Amino acid sequence: MRIxxxxxxxxxxxxxxxxxxxxxxxxxxxxxxxxxxxLAAGVSPIFEPNLDTILSSARESGRLTFSDDPAAAAGAQVHFVTVGTPQRKGENAADMTYVHAAVDALLPHLRPGDLVAGKSTVPVGTAALLAEKVAASGTGALVAWNPEFLREGFAVEDTLTPDRIVYGLPPAGATTVDGVPAQDHARRLLDEVYVSALEGGTPLVVTDYPTAELVKVSANAFLATKISFINAMAEIADATGADVTALADAIGHDTRIGRRFLNAGIGFGGGCLPKDIRAFAARAEELGKGESLAFLREVDAINLRRRQHVVDMVVDELGGDVVGRKVAILGLSFKPESDDIRDSPALDVAVRLKGLGADVVATDPHAILNSIRQHPQLGFATNTVDALFGADAIVLVTEWAEYRDLDPERVGELVRAKVVIDGRNALDPQRWADAGWTYRGMGRPGVAPRAARDEGATTQEAMAPA
Incomplete structure (x- = not known):
């Protein structure tokens, strides 16, 4: 097909x-x-595993081109709308400027039977509005909604072999210019687009506009809620001496709950979950159903306060004052295998510590350039050793494999003080404690070195009555 x-x-x-x-x-x-x-030169604008390979091979095949002229869309059978829907400035609602601009730019180049397939995450009701706009243009084109479910770091895999596909089709009774039912025509075109995945057994959900729009935002709201739930439990664990990781393991064995997305830490970020749950709650208010999603505001609040909690832990471990103290920040992207710093908790922690007067030196395998553009006031190191050298505290805030696999003995030779704040509970607390480190995790109790524990046990045995 031409797309x-x-x-x-x-x-x-x-x-x-x-x-x-x-x-x-x-x-x-x-x-x-x-x-x-x-892109036309084969250079990806983002870091995403395997994207460069796919991009290069597609360009070399001649099947992939790029243009800044909307007229280049002429002749395509399916037009995917994949523009961003950021938060409106000063509001929680989604800014739909780019979606409407994209469709307006397409209108002069649509033909009868063409399909405009939205993939952007939008407020429920958007597809119907766009369908009215396209119908009023007299082009004879149709609108469908086909939400995306990509995980950054796995986006290529999720596109080629998705775990589900959703079609939001035109309402029953609508027809094409040839009198063919619009639902049938739109589905046929989308089936051709996704023939490979469908033949591979990917589940398909065929539904209406509002349901398809709600699928994506509902999924994000659920995942955000699950993350904030375990972070709320981490707050209780901190107050009681419990271990939130063991707690998550225990409740995760319940198949109704599951273990995924139950990792306590400094919370979620990125270009989707934070702005999507805010926009979803804002849309519920517009629909007169604000109480239905009021809990999302607390989900957001829990998520945001985890960042300050990490900052407070650093300040506490450095004696209440971080001015002039070197703090090594390991990670800047909002998650590993990505260079995305949008609403990144890791970057936020670095900025907050810098604001308190700390000598912040941050590093990341792929997100340094993006971070420099946004926060040039921070100190940066292009490698982990330089970031760690002479540090008074280490803060792991993005769980890249190279940080999870750090050797605490070797790291101890680089730093000024052996203090590690594990903002992702990604390290082995016992291993770091045994190497002489003060380890602080999220919702995890303090850990004593094995040698100290063994010595204490020997003393108790010696004092026990015969």
């Missing part, structure tokens, strides 16, 4: 490259001239 992808950011670049990899003829369109130029 256009409108918007070549994180979602659009991955979708365009993967659709071409699957054999479709794809043109990616974006208003950012520099981004288009880079």
């Amino acid at each position: 256009s992808v409108i918007g070549c950011g994180y979602l659009g670049a991955v979708h365009a490259a993967c659709m071409a990899h699957l054999g479709h003829e794809v043109v990616g369109i974006d208003v950012d001239h520099d981004k288009v130029r880079a």
